[in-house]
Amino acid sequence: MRQHKRRIRTIALACVVILFTQLMPVSASAADQPLFKDTPTDAWYYQYLQPMVQLGIINGYPDGTFKPDQTVTRGEFIKMIGVGFEDLMSLLAPLPSDIHWAEPAYVSCKDAEVLAVRSGDQASSAEFPSIQEGVLFPCTAQALDTPITRYEMAVLSVNTMTAVKAEPRVTLQDAASHIADYSSVSDSTKDYVEQVFGKGVINGYPDGSFGGDRTLTRAEAAKVIYLLEFSTKRVMPSFATEDERVVVTPPADFVSFAQQYATMSTSARRTALFGDPNKTYFTSAKDAGDRIVNVTVPVWTLDKSGNKVSSTKTIQVNVVVAQEVQLIFQEIYNDPEQFPIVSIGGARYSDALRHSWGCAIDINPTQNCYCRTIDGNTKVLVGSYWQPGGDQLSIKPDGSVVRAFAKYGWGWGGQGWSGGYYDYMHFSILASGG
Numbered sequence: 001m002r003q004h005k006r007r008i009r010t011i012a013l014a015c016v017v018i019l020f021t022q023l024m025p026v027s028a029s030a031a032d033q034p035l036f037k038d039t040p041t042d043a044w045y046y047q048y049l050q051p052m053v054q055l056g057i058i059n060g061y062p063d064g065t066f067k068p069d070q071t072v073t074r075g076e077f078i079k080m081i082g083v084g085f086e087d088l089m090s091l092l093a094p095l096p097s098d099i100h101w102a103e104p105a106y107v108s109c110k111d112a113e114v115l116a117v118r119s120g121d122q123a124s125s126a127e128f129p130s131i132q133e134g135v136l137f138p139c140t141a142q143a144l145d146t147p148i149t150r151y152e153m154a155v156l157s158v159n160t161m162t163a164v165k166a167e168p169r170v171t172l173q174d175a176a177s178h179i180a181d182y183s184s185v186s187d188s189t190k191d192y193v194e195q196v197f198g199k200g201v202i203n204g205y206p207d208g209s210f211g212g213d214r215t216l217t218r219a220e221a222a223k224v225i226y227l228l229e230f231s232t233k234r235v236m237p238s239f240a241t242e243d244e245r246v247v248v249t250p251p252a253d254f255v256s257f258a259q260q261y262a263t264m265s266t267s268a269r270r271t272a273l274f275g276d277p278n279k280t281y282f283t284s285a286k287d288a289g290d291r292i293v294n295v296t297v298p299v300w301t302l303d304k305s306g307n308k309v310s311s312t313k314t315i316q317v318n319v320v321v322a323q324e325v326q327l328i329f330q331e332i333y334n335d336p337e338q339f340p341i342v343s344i345g346g347a348r349y350s351d352a353l354r355h356s357w358g359c360a361i362d363i364n365p366t367q368n369c370y371c372r373t374i375d376g377n378t379k380v381l382v383g384s385y386w387q388p389g390g391d392q393l394s395i396k397p398d399g400s401v402v403r404a405f406a407k408y409g410w411g412w413g414g415q416g417w418s419g420g421y422y423d424y425m426h427f428s429i430l431a432s433g434g
Contacts, residue, residue, distance in 0.1 A: 035066065036064055037063075038068065068217065068219035069217050071215040072217065074137055075106070077153065079102050079105040081228070082109060099144075100139070100140070109156075112163060112164055115136045116136075127213070136152060149215055150202075151189060151213065154193055157195075157224060158195040165231070167231065168310060169242075170195060170198035175194055179197060180209040180210075200234030201224055229304070231303065250323075256323075256408040257324060258410050272320050273357055282356050282358070285349070290319070293317065294315070297330070298311075298333040299312060299329065299332070299341040301341055313341065315344055317359070321429060324408045324410075328405055329404075331407065335404070339399060339400050340392060342393060353434070359429040360426060360427065361426075366384050367383070368424035369383030369385055369386050370382040370424070374420050386422075386424045395414065395424055410428060411427065411432050413434070
């Protein structure tokens with residue numbers, strides 16, 4: 001059922017991407033009518049509001065107004081986050097809303113740690129009076145209907161960028177000289193303020209202040225949500241620098257399992273992989289048990305505008321290859337090519353081959369097909385095509401992906417096998433890529 005949910009979420013995300021390409025925002029001068037009665041096309045917030053309305057993330061009122069200066073409630077803001085980053089929301093069976101209409105969004109955001117905040121500090125308790133056991137505010141009708149403060153917006157925004165989108169953090173130089181009311185912010189809260197400033201999500205009021213205890217308006221919320229969605233549209237201030245990601249470095253004597261595999265006996269291989277010298281593959285996740293683990297790796301992917309953005313993806317692999325898989329994807333991520341990975345697959349149990357071992361990985365299957373070529377004629381069996389150099393999602397034979405896997409002894413199916421078969425998406429611990 002969990003895998004089924006993932007498939008539906010992927011389909012839904014694809015639909016949103018298609019919708020966005022069909023509803024790209026037009027310039028204000030080209031619009032026949034404003035979006036709402038009270039949103040003139042030359043308003044400062046209109047450029048942010050328009051795509052958010054087109055994507056169904058922000059809505060107006062039944063009377064045809066938007067009410068840009070009205071405050072946003074906590075429930076409204078977390079619903080915008082939940083809809084905008086739809087992997088947070090269940091698309092199969094919506095949770096019951098017995099407490100409040102925003103309860104499903106609250107539960108999803110809480111599970112994704114969007115609502116997490118440091119607690120126990122007296123100063124931060126003054127800025128976040130609703131903190132309960134490290135959660136920004138409780139799931140009650142009263143709490144969710146309370147107007148959200150800019151301090152609370154900062155927490156939700158920073159957590160969305162770091163916990164959901166896995167964006168790198170930033171460091172501010174001499175923040176006090178750039179944020180007018182910086183000295184009035186508690187030490188435990190300054191980090192949230194610094195991150196929303198430094199990431200370019202907000203730039204404060206005209207006097208340079210953050211105004212954390214002020215409430216957020218609907219117009220301001222439209223801009224914040226837009227910039228959370230489209231990171232490439234942000235402008236990082238000159239006094240902020242992006243932190244370097246932690247690089248996974250293998251021990252000096254590290255030898256990958258793929259490299260060891262070539263010299264191991266059959267019995268030793270099976271024992272290492274399956275815990276049983278007589279076993280040759282896993283038949284199911286239950287059969288695999290704790291020998292199949294989740295590995296989260298850094299990747300470059302594409303946002304809804306087709307721009308490369310930093311993110312993470314989780315793969316299920318055999319525990320014996322977990323470390324080398326992390327190292328491989330760190331190599332791919334660090335390479336100047338910044339190869340974008342939009343889809344990835346690991347362990348599965350539909351056959352008795354390397355995927356059922358947890359020792360094979362497929363990358364961007366649509367753009368890296370499995371096919372057979374006979375007498376110059378190619379028949380695609382899985383996926384759509386392979387166009388290295390023409391499509392940035394297609395793996396190049398001499399590119400960073402193939403090099404990274406080869407460094408740790410993994411083979412690529414794009415090398416081809418007897419019978420004219422090629423599997424451009426596929427990597428495995430066998431040197432042949434099989």
